[in-house]
Amino acid sequence: MIFDTHAHYDDEAFDEDREELLAKMEPSGIAGIVNMGASLAGVEESQKLADQYPFIYAAVGVHPDEVGSLDEEKLHSLYELCRRDKTVAVGEIGLDYYWNKENHDTQKQWFVRQLQMAKDVNLPVNIHSRDAAQDTFDIMKAEHAGTTGGIIHCFSASAQMAREYVKLGYYIGVGGVVTFKNARVMKEVVAAVPMDHIVIETDCPYLAPAPHRGRRNSSLYLPLVIEAIAGIRGMTPQEVEDLTYENALRVYRIFGDSRRNLQTQGDYHGEACKPAENN
Ligand code: NI
Numbered sequence: 001m002i003f004d005t006h007a008h009y010d011d012e013a014f015d016e017d018r019e020e021l022l023a024k025m026e027p028s029g030i031a032g033i034v035n036m037g038a039s040l041a042g043v044e045e046s047q048k049l050a051d052q053y054p055f056i057y058a059a060v061g062v063h064p065d066e067v068g069s070l071d072e073e074k075l076h077s078l079y080e081l082c083r084r085d086k087t088v089a090v091g092e093i094g095l096d097y098y099w100n101k102e103n104h105d106t107q108k109q110w111f112v113r114q115l116q117m118a119k120d121v122n123l124p125v126n127i128h129s130r131d132a133a134q135d136t137f138d139i140m141k142a143e144h145a146g147t148t149g150g151i152i153h154c155f156s157a158s159a160q161m162a163r164e165y166v167k168l169g170y171y172i173g174v175g176g177v178v179t180f181k182n183a184r185v186m187k188e189v190v191a192a193v194p195m196d197h198i199v200i201e202t203d204c205p206y207l208a209p210a211p212h213r214g215r216r217n218s219s220l221y222l223p224l225v226i227e228a229i230a231g232i233r234g235m236t237p238q239e240v241e242d243l244t245y246e247n248a249l250r251v252y253r254i255f256g257d258s259r260r261n262l263q264t265q266g267d268y269h270g271e272a273c274k275p276a277e278n279n
Contacts, residue, residue, distance in 0.1 A: 001031035002226070002241055003248035004219040006092070006126060006153045006173055006201035009035050009056070010045030013216050021218060030219045031055055032054060032248060036092045036126060038063040040074060043081060050086040057252065059089040059126055065101040066111035075113060082121040088117035088252040091126025093151060095139075098131040108139065115144045125150030125252055126173075131276035133157040137164065146170065149251055154203055158185065159192035166197045171251045171264045176209035176217060179228045190232045199251060200225050200244045 009018060025033065030227050034057045035050065037043035043060055050058040060081045062070055081087060093114040095107050118125045125148060129136035133156075146169030153173040155162060172193050178186045190198065200222055208217035209224040223237070226244070230237045248254075 001245050002029050002219070003032040003200070003245045004030060004202050004204075004222060004223050005034055005151055005248050005252070006175070007033050007035055007204050007219060008038060008042070008065050008206075009033070009049055009204070010042050011205050021220075022056075025219060026055060028220055030222070031245070032057065032254065033219055034059050034088060034252060037061045038092060039066045039070055043078065047081060047084065047087075057086050057088040057254070058084070059091040060087050060123075061089075061091040061093040061114055061126070062110065063092055063128060064094055064096040064107045064111065064131045065099055067106055070110050070113075076116070078114075079117060079121065082117065082123055087123065088254060089124050089126050089150065090114055090121070091150070092128040093125065094128035095132035095136050096128060096130045097135075101245050104135075108135070111139060112143050115139070118150070119144070122148060124148050124253070127152045127170075128154070130156070133161060134219075137161060140165070140170075141168065151199055151201075151251060153201060154207065155189055156186070159188040161191050162189045165192055170198045171199050171247060173227060174198055175201045175203050175225060176207040176213070176221070178232075179209035179224055180211070180213065187232055190229055195233065195235075195243050196227065198244060198246060199248045201228070212256070 020251055035046040036059045037046050045197060046058040049056045057077045060078050061173055093111055095111055149169050151171045151173045152165050154175055155172045174190060178184050178190055202217050204217035208215050208222050212221055226237050230240045
């Protein structure tokens with residue numbers, strides 16, 4: 001079974017065929033998906049998707065490009081959504097110095113506030129970092145330091161920094177980039193990080209793996225990411241699939257070894273998806 005730890009199925013790229021596409025997930029072995037918050041509207045849409053589909057979970061957070069829309073009242077409403085049954089993470093949050101849509105101080109301020117929120121509600125984080133590797137790491141180390149754990153999504157820094165994050169207890173999110181011919185550093189990262197700290201993700205609709213590069217991505221392409229990791233690690237794709245699935249359940253604290261276990265617990269409304277101490 002496959003777990004997509006970071007997706008954006010609320011994106012307009014899926015407006016045409018969202019239901020049809022999501023209906024294909026479980027029959028194709030995609031047993032879990034976490035839909036990320038990015039904008040405030042995206043946070044709401046993620047909740048709706050999680051309400052509608054048993055295999056979709058929600059993350060609550062505002063992307064660095066969108067933090068200008070936050071204020072105290074809106075942050076308060078995010079806290080409320082964090083307490084819902086199928087919210088499994090705070091994300092995606094972080095720093096983006098590539099697009100630079102918000103100034104760095106504003107980005108840092110709301111990154112720290114949302115990291116604090118993750119600590120307050122005891123949820124793991126999902127971190128976005130683009131062209132901001134050192135600032136992201138410094139803030140993570142100073143403010144968060146593995147308190148709740150989480151995933152560094154679409155990891156793009158050095159293998160050495162990946163190891164530092166793992167030391168702090170974080171997981172490394174690997175997606176379509178690992179299949180690109182020129183992705184030398186990403187391949188080094190996958191070789192360097194312990195297998196029990198690697199999770200897979202799409203970031204769909206973005207970052208489709210080769211040979212679909214440049215087209216709309218979806219969780220159905222994750223077997224290509226699994227194959228690439230298996231090649232680098234000298235493992236079978238099945239081994240990588242099983243390990244990354246278990247890793248995803250562990251980092252997001254989704255209770256049970258498999259979807260089958262979740263379903264045998266009677267009427268599934270998501271209550272069973274988090275451990276008792278996490279409230
Ligand atoms: Ni994303």
